[in-house]
Amino acid sequence: MSLLELDGVKVHFPVKKGLFFDRTVGHVYAVDGVSLSVEAGQTYGLVGESGCGKTTLGRAVLRLNDITDGAVVFDGTDLAQLPSEEMRSFRRRLQMVFQDPLGSLNPRQNIESILAEGMAAHDIGKDQAERREKIKEILAKVGLPANAMSRYPHEFSGGQRQRIG
Template structure:
């Protein structure tokens, strides 16, 4: 059963100018028409480079950012249409674990106060003693001692603070937890511990996760289904194993080619894809396919003028690319004429480089 459904969700931020008269001169299209479904008990991974809108989308689900248009249906209720007070009462069922574990915790409150604040606001626990008992149990689940109640956030390590952030979400008995880069600020060894903790809590409590990250290894480890975002839109969505085995969108293939493989033979022989240019501005996105300005497989006319829709290629594998099938079977090859080289011309005589040569946008070693 679907717990969360997003239907053509858009989040635009106005761009204002003027000194005496403040006027709107444009909009930043942070999220532009995202549709996805998350099943109860599932972990959905959302990946993409910085600035693609994935965090804004997660915050929009909780209405921390205003939704410009579209529907966010949670357990049969459209959150986008709820009055503020009803949304406040519903919010305990949807919680968020923030990227910065220290910045998301009030430094002037001890851990008991931080965790009990939300419980009191939502009427969880009739007395302070009941709330404390529940807090101690949740702290035990996340691997922290009861003695942590009287301590302050600065007295904990980064991994412990992230566990406190997870505990703050759990005490409100949520159905869905949005994890925004939950391990990006942690050491690699601690990342594995926190990810394993999230999986254990999901199995024990029947939680549903929306995990937002840019680390593809993290998303693969924890996710059942993965969506790839680029410039405010989903460009590919598939079950985790399918996406990693057969990425079909050029942007997804470029992301995968950047992940190192701990096998020298595979690493030396696999495809490398280099993207030229920077991420376009969401205030002035390109016409047609949003990715065509950086795509090595770009074709004239259609890619420049017609925006592709997410099309199911079978097995729930959806791709927003006009030529996904042709790229997969090799009918269309990466072309330097259509996608200029990443590197500028190298002067003659430079050791290790051909004089005046150019590197192709996509190469196979």
């Protein structure tokens, strides 16, 4: 059985026109009929030209973008059927890794602030002090020193940003 199964996934965005009353005049077909299967233990790289829908597909799998049609099943669970609150906790098991995630890291926040924000959103750590200790552990696991917490995204190499983002 596949760990992740996408079947005919489509993500279409409406094109609206009008000053006061938005009316849909067409659609942008960002993702149109993608099917793939990833087995447990496999690493899958999604590559393509700029603007071809790679990030949109990843966001659709995480249900950050609405799926127009198709199905996304992760570890036997149809993600479209999960209530929002369950999906929020389920996202902890899923992640997208960008080649250079600089764009996903807020340049005005230091690494501690960026990581603590995600931890707070997922109720990890009971307070700021506990989150700070957990961040130190996480940074050590990915080969970064504890003092990296006070640095900003632009101060890291692309590979280091991948480990952070």
